[in-house]
Amino acid sequence: MSQDRYDSHIFSAGRDNAADLCHKEWLITNGLGGYASSTLSLMNTRKYHGLLVASMEPPVDRMVLLSALDEEIHINNVTHELACHKYPGVVHPQGFHYIKEFVEGPIPSWKYDVDGIQILKALFMEHGKNTVFIKYTINVPPDKGICRMRIHPLVSMRDFHELTQQHDGILQESSSYSTMMHIDSEEGGKTKLYLTSNAAYVPANDWYYSFEYPLEMERGYDFHEDCFHSGYFEVELVQGSNEIFIVVSTEKRTNISLTSVRKAYEDEKKRISMICQRSGFTEVLPSRLAMTADTFVVIRHSTGKHSIIAGYPWFADWGRDTMISLPGLTLVTGRYDLAASILSTFADNCREGLIPNRFPDHSSDSYAYNTVDASLWFINSLWKYLEYTDDLENVEKMWSTVNDIILSYSGGTKFGIKVDTDHLLCHDGQLTWMDAKVGNVEITSRKGKACEINALWYNALVIASKIASKLAIEDPGFTEKAETVRENFEQVFWNEEQSCLYDCIGYDAQGIEYKDGSLRPNQILAVSLPYCMPDQEKAKSIVRKVQQHLLTPRGLRTLAPYEAAYIGKYEGNVLQRDVAYHNGTVWPWLLGPFISAYCKTKGHSLRSRMYAKELLDCFIPHLSEAGIGTISEIFDGNEPHIPRGCVSQAWSVAEILRAYSEDVLLKKISK
Numbered sequence: 001m002s003q004d005r006y007d008s009h010i011f012s013a014g015r016d017n018a019a020d021l022c023h024k025e026w027l028i029t030n031g032l033g034g035y036a037s038s039t040l041s042l043m044n045t046r047k048y049h050g051l052l053v054a055s056m057e058p059p060v061d062r063m064v065l066l067s068a069l070d071e072e073i074h075i076n077n078v079t080h081e082l083a084c085h086k087y088p089g090v091v092h093p094q095g096f097h098y099i100k101e102f103v104e105g106p107i108p109s110w111k112y113d114v115d116g117i118q119i120l121k122a123l124f125m126e127h128g129k130n131t132v133f134i135k136y137t138i139n140v141p142p143d144k145g146i147c148r149m150r151i152h153p154l155v156s157m158r159d160f161h162e163l164t165q166q167h168d169g170i171l172q173e174s175s176s177y178s179t180m181m182h183i184d185s186e187e188g189g190k191t192k193l194y195l196t197s198n199a200a201y202v203p204a205n206d207w208y209y210s211f212e213y214p215l216e217m218e219r220g221y222d223f224h225e226d227c228f229h230s231g232y233f234e235v236e237l238v239q240g241s242n243e244i245f246i247v248v249s250t251e252k253r254t255n256i257s258l259t260s261v262r263k264a265y266e267d268e269k270k271r272i273s274m275i276c277q278r279s280g281f282t283e284v285l286p287s288r289l290a291m292t293a294d295t296f297v298v299i300r301h302s303t304g305k306h307s308i309i310a311g312y313p314w315f316a317d318w319g320r321d322t323m324i325s326l327p328g329l330t331l332v333t334g335r336y337d338l339a340a341s342i343l344s345t346f347a348d349n350c351r352e353g354l355i356p357n358r359f360p361d362h363s364s365d366s367y368a369y370n371t372v373d374a375s376l377w378f379i380n381s382l383w384k385y386l387e388y389t390d391d392l393e394n395v396e397k398m399w400s401t402v403n404d405i406i407l408s409y410s411g412g413t414k415f416g417i418k419v420d421t422d423h424l425l426c427h428d429g430q431l432t433w434m435d436a437k438v439g440n441v442e443i444t445s446r447k448g449k450a451c452e453i454n455a456l457w458y459n460a461l462v463i464a465s466k467i468a469s470k471l472a473i474e475d476p477g478f479t480e481k482a483e484t485v486r487e488n489f490e491q492v493f494w495n496e497e498q499s500c501l502y503d504c505i506g507y508d509a510q511g512i513e514y515k516d517g518s519l520r521p522n523q524i525l526a527v528s529l530p531y532c533m534p535d536q537e538k539a540k541s542i543v544r545k546v547q548q549h550l551l552t553p554r555g556l557r558t559l560a561p562y563e564a565a566y567i568g569k570y571e572g573n574v575l576q577r578d579v580a581y582h583n584g585t586v587w588p589w590l591l592g593p594f595i596s597a598y599c600k601t602k603g604h605s606l607r608s609r610m611y612a613k614e615l616l617d618c619f620i621p622h623l624s625e626a627g628i629g630t631i632s633e634i635f636d637g638n639e640p641h642i643p644r645g646c647v648s649q650a651w652s653v654a655e656i657l658r659a660y661s662e663d664v665l666l667k668k669i670s671k
Contacts, residue, residue, distance in 0.1 A: 204230065503516045
């Protein structure tokens with residue numbers, strides 16, 4: 001895909017676009033878990049927004065270091081403020097009126113017109129470093145008088161989940177063209193922030209008060225913050241072209257010059273272009289998502305290997321999300337080395353048959369293993385890796401993990417995970433992907449036997465037996481186990497009255513079995529996975545049922561609208577949102593399994609693939625709706641399906657990309 005084709009003009013001049021500028025969000029990342037993100041107007045609406053959110057122990061321990069840069073253009077002693085902030089009862093300044101255009105990529109840039117002075121601002125990060133570059137190209141017409149530019153850094157230096165109020169802990173050491181700020185932690189550590197420019201630096205030590213973050217207010221969290229104003233960079237502008245830069249980093253950078261900044265800019269453009277070329281896509285949707293896929297892949301310093309951030313801005317790396325996302329983010333994009341590294345990260349941390357449910361937000365916290373399906377998804381992703389690469393050598397290194405998972409689940413492991421007397425897998429509550437919980441209240445417990453868990457269990461057993469065969473290992477009985485699961489699955493889960501699967505087989509307080517017939521999307525996995533149990537007619541019936549009641553242009557609802565527990569809007573306080581999370585809210589990632597299941601039952605006919613393409617292409621407008629160039633975590637179950645949750649979610653991007661590649665394009669697997 002050419003540079004010209006990738007450039008996407010999201011915004012052009014007009015005051016009517018002010019709401020869009022303050023609502024739509026952009027995001028760039030550095031491969032460490034760090035990022036820069038805000039709205040198109042550069043008005044921060046989340047506590048997670050900032051121009052440098054650094055990962056101090058990649059990919060976690062993230063801190064909002066630089067909140068904003070407030071630019072001013074002074075023309076003959078008249079000040080034009082380009083910044084935009086929300087304070088109680090007012091938006092000030094309103095610099096978005098000067099924005100004439102926002103260009104998405106490959107590097108986001110803003111075009112301003114300030115009384116005839118043309119400004120192009122580009123913002124990018126250095127991959128593998130907690131460093132952000134801001135480059136200004138300013139064209140001053142010959143009829144202008146004395147013109148100057150000032151750039152005011154606003155600093156937070158805090159954990160990205162927290163907020164800052166005025167304090168005396170930020171210390172500053174400055175020179176003519178740079179400043180270093182640091183803050184000492186209670187544990188004795190020191191966080192440093194370096195700002196360097198080719199504009200002269202004038203220090204100050206004061207605070208701006210009462211910034212408001214509207215999206216935090218909506219989510220029921222604290223939403224007021226103060227920011228440290230360290231001073232400002234200042235330069236006199238000459239007639240014609242001017243180039244100004246600011247480099248912001250957690251490291252002291254030496255020999256910074258305009259030449260080095262230009263080179264960093266070109267290097268990042270080239271890196272992004274290579275990702276696109278490697279993916280091989282020419283279609284609009286997968287081409288753009290192949291770029292976005294890169295933002296989720298990070299290095300985990302504790303292992304020296306790679307992982308996947310579940311979603312921006314607030315998630316860390318989660319096992320389930322990583323394994324579901326891995327094929328779409330790395331395999332269909334041709335980044336096989338990253339896939340192997342990610343699989344190895346989780347294989348190395350498998351304990352008693354369980355890979356981590358999540359790595360914590362802070363490096364000092366313990367890993368969490370409370371998941372029943374992440375390990376089963378690991379086996380599925382390992383198999384997909386083998387299909388794409390034929391790399392039996394790497395798969396053999398992880399055979400012990402596969403074997404450990406199967407044996408641990410068969411014999412019983414933590415969280416009540418075990419094979420029941422009917423040879424189906426059972427488990428405690430809150431272990432599936434529908435795991436919302438508030439305090440001790442389990443919103444969707446699903447304790448017992450969940451339909452997709454047993455679909456994954458069967459799939460894992462078949463895959464394990466096939467891997468053993470490829471490795472010339474005598475079948476440890478996995479084939480026989482799989483057949484026994486198949487024989488019992490239909491008898492236990494088939495809902496004859498509804499012509500689909502029961503969602504879960506549970507037990508009441510007295511230990512009496514009950515079958516939950518609530519129509520949820522989990523059963524689609526019983527058709528979409530590589531190895532499935534339902535016969536052709538039952539598979540088609542499941543797909544029809546899901547299509548009729550759960551399918552939307554933004555993914556699958558988590559509960560059918562006719563169910564009493566259905567909630568059509570994901571809004572309100574934390575409890576209200578968590579209750580809605582899996583009770584009607586739409587999840588885009590589920591569209592991937594639906595499309596795979598639909599096309600599979602139609603033999604991947606041309607007609608079925610064209611229908612799948614129509615569904616997937618519905619996301620093209622969304623790439624300019626919330627997070628620019630990416631897909632949100634969730635949407636309302638009710639029309640117009642407003643995007644909610646994380647503005648950029650790994651498995652949303654991954655499953656749309658995978659389904660497009662494998663089911664629409666029938667992209668050939670390289671062997």
